Amino acid sequence: LxxxxxxxxxxxxxxxxxxxxxxxxxxxxxxxxRGYRDDDEIILDVRGLSKSFDVREGLFGKRQFHAVKDVSFKLAKGKTLGIVGESGSGKTTVGLTLVRLHQASGGQALFHGQDLLGMDAKAFHAYKRRIQIIFQNPYASLNPRFTVEQILSEPMQLHGIGRDGGERRKLAQELLDKVGMPAGALQKYPHEFSGGQRQRIAIARCLTLKPEVLI
Known part of the structure; x- marks a missing residue:
């Protein structure tokens, strides 16, 4: 206490x-x-973020459900921001919309001055490495057919991190150490771990790309 x-x-x-x-x-x-200092660098500036979903009503009707409405906040480099709200208030939708897994209905998300929500898919591809998200469900976010080494090495291979498999294996081991996982975990599969351990692996996977923003 x-x-x-x-x-x-x-x-x-x-x-x-x-x-x-x-x-x-x-x-x-x-x-x-507490709070911001005048010399803080604002890395993410979200302005008026909104997300609505079409919901069916009856046989042919539909209505709009406003999951997120006019959300604004700033995130300073090197700091943590917590969004607090009851279940169903739209916290997860905010995160998924920022990484464009949902298409925003309105607003801006300025990352180093560039609007993530307004750019096309090709332009956004360059930002995927710099903004990563840890999903809530550790049982669904890891490929059950991959070993932990494959899970951690795949994003490094896709983004050209590490000269070869040996260097990527070494980086993967260092990340496991960072999240408190044993050395023998590399050759195991997700089903061999508890939910908390799987979430640590998911965090390590995000850190492989050295993101500037972690959701």
Missing amino acids: ACRPHLDRRPQRLAVIDDFLQPGGYVEPPQRE
Whole structure:
């Protein structure tokens, strides 16, 4: 309970249980200011994002369901932004629309000044490596026929990362270490892991491309 974050102050990192088991007790790290500073680089500027779906009504009728309506926010480089809302409020739809897995109904998403939602598919292809998304369902987001090594190596191969298979294997191992997975995981298949472990593999797969924005 003592690890819970406080609303009135923001330390440089959150406390963990081990902090309170150390000799001398817990010493809170220095404070970090909230929000943006004047010198922060805004990497993603979303303005008036909207997404509507056509819903059938009766035999021939249809209506529009507004899943996301006029959402605006800014993301500074090197910082984390959380979007909070109840189930069904459109959080996932915002993320999927930003990576163009849904087509936006309106608004802009300026990434380094370029509107991701307004460019054609060929122009957007160059940005796919720079913006990655971790899907919610770890049971459906990994190819069950691939080993972990294949899952991590495929995006590197597609985007020309690593000189050969050996270098890509080494990079894949380093990423597994980064997300806390054992060395023997490379040759295993997704069904051999728990849901939490699969999500770590999915995070490692996103990190293979060294994205600038991670959703």
